[in-house]
Amino acid sequence: MYVIAGLGNPGPRYANTRHNVGFMTIDTLAQKKQIQVAKSEHQGLTGTFRAGGERVMLVKPQTYMNESGKCVGELVRFYKVDLDHLIVIYDDIDLDPGHLRIRKKGGPGTHNGMKSVVSALGSGDFPRIRIGVGAQPPEWDLADYVLQNLSGEVQETIMKAVDQAAEAAEMVVTSGIDLTMNRMNRH
Numbered sequence: 001m002y003v004i005a006g007l008g009n010p011g012p013r014y015a016n017t018r019h020n021v022g023f024m025t026i027d028t029l030a031q032k033k034q035i036q037v038a039k040s041e042h043q044g045l046t047g048t049f050r051a052g053g054e055r056v057m058l059v060k061p062q063t064y065m066n067e068s069g070k071c072v073g074e075l076v077r078f079y080k081v082d083l084d085h086l087i088v089i090y091d092d093i094d095l096d097p098g099h100l101r102i103r104k105k106g107g108p109g110t111h112n113g114m115k116s117v118v119s120a121l122g123s124g125d126f127p128r129i130r131i132g133v134g135a136q137p138p139e140w141d142l143a144d145y146v147l148q149n150l151s152g153e154v155q156e157t158i159m160k161a162v163d164q165a166a167e168a169a170e171m172v173v174t175s176g177i178d179l180t181m182n183r184m185n186r187h
Helices: 018-033 065-078 112-121 142-146 152-175 177-184
Strands: 002-006 039-041 044-051 054-061 086-092 100-103 128-132
Touching: 002 018, 002 065, 002 152, 018 044, 018 054, 018 086, 018 128, 018 142, 018 152, 044 065, 044 152, 054 065, 054 152, 065 086, 065 112, 086 112, 086 152, 100 152, 100 177, 128 152, 152 177
Parallel strands: 002 054, 002 086, 086 128
Antiparallel strands: 039 044, 044 054, 100 128
8 A cells, every 4th residue: 555645724714825835745646546535544635546456545634734744644553554665745845846856855944844754754765756846935934935925937837737746646656766766857
């Protein structure tokens, strides 16, 4: 079994923000697979499908970003998911808008949602897909920047990356992390 967790904040106020690209990726995958991510369990919303002979659970934690680990940790333990079968998708201000970076494992960096996940799991040894949203302008507060609604060209660029991230997440399940990194880490 694989768990693909997209990090974000619940509710319409946050739906179209940089900080919700993880949720957007889960929504894109769910639409592609024609499933609902609506089952409430372990402080998250889930939906499942099959890919490459594997059961895949899509997850949108409902704990708010900074406590994402509560949901992800509970699901991983409850379903006894190996960490190399957990894929976490989230926004990254250190990457230009629209760029993807896929890694086998690593630290949380400065991302509070990832800090929560790594802390809850006691390890950073799981694949992750980072979606570039660009750095905030110097005069902006980081929280205001990542929680600003997307529009125009930036939104278009980021939504293309969301589509690529959905493709990459499924490719990790069907073809493995190494092949996915080789194909998708182009920028």
